[in-house]
Structure formats: structure tokens, C-alpha cells
Amino acid sequence: MSVDGAASALQFPREADARGAFVRQQSRFRDWVTTDGSSDHPAAAGRYHLYVSLACPWASRTLIVRRLKRLEEAIGLTVVDPLRDARGWRFLPEEPDPVNGFAFVAEAYAASDPAFDGRVTVPVLWDKQAGRIVNNESTDIVRMLNSAFDEWGDPAVDLYPEPLRAEIDALNERIYETVNNGVYRAGFASTQAAYEEAFEALFETLEWLEQRLASRRYLTGDAITEADWRLFVTLVRFDAVYVGHFKCNLRRIADYPHLDGYLRDLYQQPGIAETVNLDHIKRHYYMTHPQINPSRIVPRGPALDFDAPHDRARLAA
Known part of the structure; x- marks a missing residue:
């Protein structure tokens, strides 16, 4: 493939090296919610809100930990449209943004950093009191949910012992x-x-x-x-x-x-099955990557049965 041909085939042209390899952008917001007052974002029930997509694996990490830690009452949640276009992730009319009334997640980025010009991603952990994004890196958010909100969740669950x-x-x-x-x-x-x-x-x-x-x-x-x-x-x-x-x-x-x-x-x-939505997953990938699937046709299959017996308990000590 020629250099010009390779460039035209890129889904995210700014996230590629000279060899045509995908190089994921770094997360822009990396602040932390803490319990000891060492950050500008102290742990509190009702102060923080998660914006996620059920299609996105990075967002799904945070959704799973929120569920396992029983933080549904302490941390709000809004699910965005799985179909992302040039404007990025958008909120659905049936599930609008209850915090800021934003139409697109990009507005949360602009409110937090007006100079941001990268790709808007989820998950996003939003501080309602500070009026800005705390963090958009799933690795960090998972760790925060695991320990910073134990006063309002289930401290018996520790995913990072x-x-x-x-x-x-x-x-x-x-x-x-x-x-x-x-x-x-x-x-x-x-x-x-x-x-x-x-x-x-x-x-x-x-x-x-x-x-x-x-x-x-x-x-x-x-x-x-x-x-x-x-x-x-x-x-x-x-x-x-x-x-x-x-x-x-x-x-x-x-x-x-x-x-x-x-x-x-x-x-x-x-609680895990409720975090998995194959309709959102398939429609997102097959309909929002035109360089890979220009027809945007979503396949009917495959047939998957995640509820089938697994016999894994026999491996327990």
C-alpha cells in the first residue's frame, strides 16, 4: 500500500505511526478522587457522575466495578448513544445528560479544557461540584471506585488486594x-x-x-x-x-x-450480565468505523450463549 493509501485507510489519522500502526492517544484528565484530602476531589456520595458507553470496553470496566462495589446510589451514571459520529459520543433523547444538559460528551471536555483538540473518549468521571472532568482514564477510575468510595459501597470487595x-x-x-x-x-x-x-x-x-x-x-x-x-x-x-x-x-x-x-x-x-449489551456493542463497532466497514451493515450472528455451564468451580482450591 502506498503512503497515501495507508493514510486514507486510517480510522484515526492522528493516532498512527509512520509504519501504519495504531498508537492510542494518552488520556487527558488524570486527577484523583481521594479520601484524605490530598486532591481537589474529595470522596463524597452524590458528588461524582460517570458517563459511559455500553459498547466501549474501557467504559465497561468502570461500569462493572461500580456494580460490584454497590456504588449505584453514590455515583450517578449516564449511558450514551452507541453510534458515534464526527461529533463524538452523544446523549440519547431517552437518556439525556442529567448533570449539565450536554448534548455531546465533547461539551464536558470543552468545559474542563477549552484547548482540548484530541479524540473524545469514555469513560468520563465528572465532578459535579467542581464542574469539570476528574479523570477519563479507565485504569485510574477502576482503582478509585475500588477504594475511594468504600464508605458508601461494599468495602468487602477488593479487586486490587x-x-x-x-x-x-x-x-x-x-x-x-x-x-x-x-x-x-x-x-x-x-x-x-x-x-x-x-x-x-x-x-x-x-x-x-x-x-x-x-x-x-x-x-x-x-x-x-x-x-x-x-x-x-x-x-x-x-x-x-x-x-x-x-x-x-x-x-x-x-x-x-x-x-x-x-x-x-x-x-x-x-450483576455482570446487565453490563453487557451486544446490540450496543455490535452496532457501535460495525456502524462507526467507516474505514473498516464502509457499508455499515451489522452482522446478524454469531450465536453466543454466555449462560451455558462452565464447570470452572472444580479448579477452586
Whole structure:
């Protein structure tokens, strides 16, 4: 492909290197909600609001942790339209923004940083009292939800326990680079070499995960941690979207016995199924990436049964 051809094939031209590889932009807002008064955003019930898309895996991480920590009453939530256009994520007439009356998430970015000119992403954690975005990095938001709001949530749920932090961090690093972001690096590549590099790293890690999960129920053992939920949001989208749309088609998750059972085990945890909306997921990917799917036709399949038995409990110690 010529240089001009590669450029025209880019879904996000500003997020690519000279080789045609996708290079995700850095999150703009990285402030923290704290319990000790060390930041401008003290933990409080009712002060913060999450803007998410049910289609977006990064946003889904935060939605899952909010649910598991039982923070529904403490932190508000608004779900945006899964169909994103040139103006970015928009609020639906049936679920308008209850905090600011914004029509688009881009307005939250402009209110927080008028000079921002990057791609508007979700999730967004909004401080209603300060009138600005606290954070738009899902990794940070997950950690805040896990510990900063325990006074109003369930302190018994700890997805980042101290004894496992080094192991969780190492897992997150590899899984993010080659799986979570790896599917995007394959799907948004504009050269064969960049695609194949991402493709090979993705399936090498999936095979490594398959072997790891052959002898343990979850990634670190018997307890579910944030590493599992970070992986889950990619796995649950994989066969429906990434296999075809992002050309990640060496194998499906259904072709990995241990990964497939692990996916169903996580999906069947209380409250998780309600965070997964395959209609939003499929319509978002197939209808909002015109460089990849110019017809915007959404496939009818595949048939997926996340409620099927998984037999993973036999691996518990």
C-alpha cells in the first residue's frame, strides 16, 4: 500500500505511526478522587457522575466495578448513544445528560479544557461540584471506585488486594498491550506489517492465557481481581466483533476451552450480565468505523450463549 493509501485507510489519522500502526492517544484528565484530602476531589456520595458507553470496553470496566462495589446510589451514571459520529459520543433523547444538559460528551471536555483538540473518549468521571472532568482514564477510575468510595459501597470487595498487586500489575501490562489494545492495533492497522505484528502478539497471549487458566479458576488463583475484569471486557466482545471486524480470526474464544469457560464464569457472576449489551456493542463497532466497514451493515450472528455451564468451580482450591 502506498503512503497515501495507508493514510486514507486510517480510522484515526492522528493516532498512527509512520509504519501504519495504531498508537492510542494518552488520556487527558488524570486527577484523583481521594479520601484524605490530598486532591481537589474529595470522596463524597452524590458528588461524582460517570458517563459511559455500553459498547466501549474501557467504559465497561468502570461500569462493572461500580456494580460490584454497590456504588449505584453514590455515583450517578449516564449511558450514551452507541453510534458515534464526527461529533463524538452523544446523549440519547431517552437518556439525556442529567448533570449539565450536554448534548455531546465533547461539551464536558470543552468545559474542563477549552484547548482540548484530541479524540473524545469514555469513560468520563465528572465532578459535579467542581464542574469539570476528574479523570477519563479507565485504569485510574477502576482503582478509585475500588477504594475511594468504600464508605458508601461494599468495602468487602477488593479487586486490587495488596498481596496480589505486583502480579496484577504484571498481568495488566501484558494483557493491555497485546489483548485489550492489541485487538485495536490489529483492527486499526493500515499496513500488513503492522497488522501482522499485532495479530501475532494477540494470539500468542491468548494461548498463554489458555494455558494459565487450565490450572486456576481466575488469573491470580481463586479470587477475582481487576485483572480478570480488564480481560473480560475484551473477551466478551471478541467473537461478536473482533474476529470479523478487526480481522482477529486465527481462533475464536469459543475455540479455547479454558478461556471460553472462564468467560462464561465471569459473565455469570451476579450483576455482570446487565453490563453487557451486544446490540450496543455490535452496532457501535460495525456502524462507526467507516474505514473498516464502509457499508455499515451489522452482522446478524454469531450465536453466543454466555449462560451455558462452565464447570470452572472444580479448579477452586
